[in-house]
Amino acid sequence: MSEQTVYRLPSKGAGYQKLEQKTEPVPKIQAHEVLLKVHATTLNYRDIVIANGGYPFPVKDDVVPLSDGAGTIEQVGDAVKWLAKGDRVIANFDLSNLYGPQQDWLNGLGGPIDGMLRQYIAVPARSLVKIPETTTLNWAQLAGLVCTGTTAWNALYGNNPLKPGQTVLFQGTGGVSMTGLMLAKAAGAITIITSSSDEKLKMAKEQYGADHLINYKTNPNWAAEANKITEGRGVDIIFENGGSGTIEQSVECVARGGIIAVIGFLSPAKEMPDVASLVLGKGCIVRGINVGAKQLTDDLVAFVCGKNLQMPVEKIFKFTKEDILEAYKYLESGSHVGKVAIQIA
Ligand SMILES: NC(=O)c1ccc[n+]([C@@H]2O[C@H](COP(=O)([O-])OP(=O)(O)OC[C@H]3O[C@@H](n4cnc5c(N)ncnc54)[C@H](OP(=O)(O)O)[C@@H]3O)[C@@H](O)[C@H]2O)c1
Incomplete structure (x- = not known):
């Protein structure tokens, strides 16, 4: 060759x-x-x-x-x-x-x-x-596993690591969200997934075991729904895929001291909310994710391959x-x- x-x-x-x-x-x-x-x-x-x-x-x-x-x-x-x-x-x-x-x-x-x-x-x-x-x-x-997998792993473990029993919310049903959902489920987390489509939400539940489903199109105030699901405690880790257009809702439903992992920019804001004041009020961590180091990919591969997660x-x-x-x-x-x-x- x-x-x-x-x-x-x-x-x-x-x-x-x-x-x-x-x-x-x-x-x-x-x-x-x-x-x-x-x-x-x-x-x-x-x-x-x-x-x-x-x-x-x-x-x-x-x-x-x-x-x-x-x-x-x-x-x-x-x-x-x-x-x-x-x-x-x-x-x-x-x-x-x-x-x-x-x-x-x-x-x-x-x-x-x-x-x-x-x-x-x-x-x-x-x-x-x-x-x-x-x-x-x-x-x-x-x-x-390369870009999507390491990004999701970084969001879950790159800072304060996820603990079993914590709640993780994923925005949308794309690659990062579904991969994160599988990793978090396998690690004993309670999972909430949002989507624009009921059909996709059904698939997320039936095929991938998502615990709670929210349609963000029919339910634009999805943060209130997430707060209801967590009985007011809020979500421990949020996969912020929307970016500036969704971060206000994310701060609204993140737990005190929880993490908003800023991953995507799928939904740019028409008018940027005052994130500094919102974050200060909530005492949460807003963390930009840059895919991840090989060290994180090593850990991801050990977990996924060790458990043979499909x-x-x-x-x-x-x-x-x-x-x-x-x-x-x-x-x-x-x-x-x-x-x-x-x-x-
Ligand atoms: N920072 C990093 O290191 C890093 C690494 C990887 C990816 N990313 C970014 O992360 C984002 C997701 O990447 P991906 O590869 O998973 O994309 P993808 O597979 O193309 O997923 C896109 C999905 O996101 C959902 N979505 C779109 N707008 C939304 C909104 N306003 N609220 C909630 N969900 C929304 C939609 O799902 P539904 O149809 O279910 O609504 C859409 O199908 C992208 O912005 C990408 O650039 C960043």
């Missing part, structure tokens, strides 16, 4: 319809790298905004999009002794962030540096997490241009529950 298929986006904001299919050499590896054969990748809301131009951080021209890759090691650099050909691995979202806070937005796969929408990639061995042999998760489920992948597309564009379109439509994937190998 000397050549591979790679997809590139000409520039940030070019639109995913402009993705170009290329044939390129399979990369040569350095002593501290491995050659990864990518078996599957998953899409994130980030990939839509990178393609459409709304991503607030740097994106290189001609980027290979998508941050999430799960695969097997094809070749190992001379200085890499702890990995071997054939090992199953995932690469961390930010290749430079091994522990602690992410230092900048310049090392995330599929944005400032080339990502996973390709057959082969050379990656530093230190950024890889090995998948235990007993794990039965499929490639798409493993790929979904992570929420809803649909898997093929590695053809037509299918890839369909996958972007499907995610953009918001009709999914959980993750949308592309099978590469």
Whole structure:
């Protein structure tokens, strides 16, 4: 194998319809790298905004999009002794962030540096997490652990760690929410999920075991509902996916001393509420999440693979241009529950 298929986006904001299919050499590896054969990748809301131009951080021209890759090691650099050909691995979202806070937005796969929408990639061995042999998760489920999984884990454990019996609220039924729901349920939390769709809420309950459901369209004051569910105590951890447009409601229903994990920006505010005063009144923590260090991904993989949690992948597309564009379109439509994937190998 000397050549591979790679997809590139000409520039940030070019639109995913402009993705170009290329044939390129399979990369040569350095002593501290491995050659990864990518078996599957998953899409994130980030990939839509990178393609459409709304991503607030740097994106290189001609980027290979998508941050999430799960695969097997094809070749190992001379200085890499702890990995071997054939090992199953995932690469961390930010290749430079091994522990602690992410230092900048310049090392995330599929944005400032080339990502996973390709057959082969050379990656530093230190950024890889090995998948235990007993794990039965499929490639798409493993790929979904990279950005979404680590983000959800960071929201639950990156600061004051979640305790069994605490309540966690997830906004919407997208990838981050459904993944967080599965992790929190498995850790003994009580879960509340919101959605614009009763059908999706039903699925969240029946397939993923959500304890409490709130439709935020028919019930715009969903915070009051969450307060009722928690008998006025409030929610211990909130997955703030809406951002400035939903944070006022989040502060209204967060428990005293609870955490609002600011993850997304799906619902920008027309008029920004006075968050400082609201937070001061509630004595809560508002914490920005930047995906997460490899150290968090290590812990996530140990938990998910140890318990063999079958992570929420809803649909898997093929590695053809037509299918890839369909996958972007499907995610953009918001009709999914959980993750949308592309099978590469
Ligand atoms: N900070 C980080 O490190 C980080 C990492 C990963 C993702 N993110 C961000 O987190 C957000 C979610 O990402 P994702 O990949 O899970 O997206 P996704 O899979 O595309 O999920 C989008 C879903 O969010 C729900 N939603 C939209 N507007 C909402 C609102 N006003 N209130 C509640 N729910 C709403 C909708 O669910 P329903 O149809 O059920 O209503 C929608 O289907 C995005 O903004 C993404 O950029 C940030």
